[in-house]
Amino acid sequence: MEISFDFDLKVYQQIGHGAFSQVFLGEYDSKKVAIKVMDPIYLDQFKKEVEILESIHHQSFAQYFYSKETENSLYIVQEYLEGKTLTQFIKTVQMEETHIKQIIIELLDSVSYLHSQDIIHRDIKPDNIIITTEGQLKLIDFGLSSHSESKLSYDKCGTLLFMAPEMIFKQPYLKSVDIWSCGIIxxxxxxxxxxxWDPSESTSTFVQRVQQFSPNFQEMNEYQKSFFLKCAAYSPEARMNANQALQHPWLSGKGELWQPITMADMKKLFDNKMKTLQTIKALLMIKFLCQKFGTIIPNEFSNYEFNDSTADTNTNFKLKLVRSSSRNPSFIKQVRSTSTIFFESNNLPSPIRFTHNNKRVSISPNKTMLHSESIQFSQIAKRNTQVIKLPPLSNSPVLKKQRKSNLNFRLKQY
Known part of the structure; x- marks a missing residue:
């Protein structure tokens, strides 16, 4: 390819190349510059890159001078950066955790700026990160970048090893693809x-490993592991944005790992709160139904859990027998119907079960609380293992002759 440049631009040797371009060292206005040269067939891509370079002004990017279109070539003139790529640093420099944090903070700062301008870099990798001789991080090569404008993108581009899963599998994606790349770095x-990725394995094996998502965390502490999982989460919705990543406890030194950061964290916290509220509503409804229709219920819900995993014959709780307003089967049917509708409408498993016309009420499958003839409790308290027998209930034929209906009984704790 024959290349023609302006007279005021001096061009020296080639210093690099990419998939669509060549890079030369040059001089412009008495300054060292990097000249990126592209073939005219990539005119559309060239115009997009120039548009982005003209719109960004941040210390994390090489200064843009100008660009030009000729018959034979397209070229972009930028500040020349003296230093090493991050790839060279990873291979040759043993970095302390403090230095690693500083690199990630500067990288996220540059990504945060790009995303605030609705720009997705789409090719963040160690080869496109320069650590200058002054120790400053610079993010380069905007050849694959695009304006997102908060809309979904579909183009598959970038470097496979740093490509987010949704981009690998040609699914729609947003700015979070850049955060995935930061997490991998x-x-x-x-x-x-x-x-x-293992150099000895094939590309298809790498893709399978991404799908399985089983990285090795043996050399990472809990803070580092948490940061990686929130940056490189398989689901885009579970990833932090750049500003959230900068506030992560590993980088900021503030906060705790359990505190919600991402939208997914907040949604999970909200869902847990809603489940708790639904459980409280369920218990209050059970209490109301039991008081209205004469069911034995725990006096203190905090001392008793309605599930199989905590079923224990040594459970210590108080019971009370509340007055039944009627023994009419229609009332029992109403209780059963109301309870069923409540739990089904709230997508909750019902912890209360009616059988044999209210002769027995079970709270969890292994706990029988009310019998038609008698109630027995074993080991009511740790200090007392005596078995207590209650008198027959009011529907017993023996008591029907001895007392009037609808009396109140209460079993008091020893």
Whole structure:
């Protein structure tokens, strides 16, 4: 390809190349510059890159000078950065955790700026990160970048090893693909290797490992592991954005790991709160139904859990027998119907079961609380293992002759 440049632009040797371009060292206005040269067939891509370079102004990017279109070539003139790529740093420099954190913070700061301008880089990798001789991080190569404008993108582009799963499998994606790349880079800096790729394995094996998502965390502490999982989460919705990542306890030194950061964290916390509220509503409804229709219920719900895993004959709780307003079967049917509708409408398993016309009420399958003839409790308290027998209930033929109906009884704790 024959290349023609302006007279005020001096061009020296070639210093690099990419899939669509060549990079030369040059001089412009008495400054060292990097000249990126592209073939005219990539005119559309060239215009997109120039548009992005003209719109960004941040210390984390090489300064843009100008660009030009000629008959034979397209070229972009930018500040020349003296230093090493992050790939070279990973291979040759033994970095302390403090240094690794500083690199990730500067990288996320640059990504945060891009995303605030609705720009997705789409090719963040160690080869596109320069650590200058002054120790400053610079993110380069916007050849695959695009304006997202908060809309879904579908193009598959970038470097496979740093490509988010949704991009690999040609699914729609947003800015979170850049956060995935940052998470992979953080893992590499800490462990000196890729979380999913082994050089001896094939590309298809790498893709399977990404799907299985089973990285090795043996050399990472809990804070590092949490940061990686929230950056490189398989689900895009579970990933932090750049600003949230900067506030993660591993980088900021503030907060706790259990505190919600991402939208997925907040949704999970909200769902747990809603489940708790639904459980409280269920217990209150049970209490109301039992008081209205004469069912034995726990006096203190906090001392008793309605599930099989906590079923224990040594459970210590109080019971009370409340007055039944009627023994009419229609009332019992109403209780059964109301309870069923309540739990079904709230998508909750019903902890109360009616059988044999209210002769027995079971709270969890292994707990029988009310019998038609008698109630027995074993080991009511740790200090007392005596078995207590209650008198026959009011529907017993013996008591029907001895007392009037609808009396109140209460079993008091010893």
């Amino acid at each position: 953080a893992y590499q800096l800490i462990n000196k290797k890729h979380p999913f």
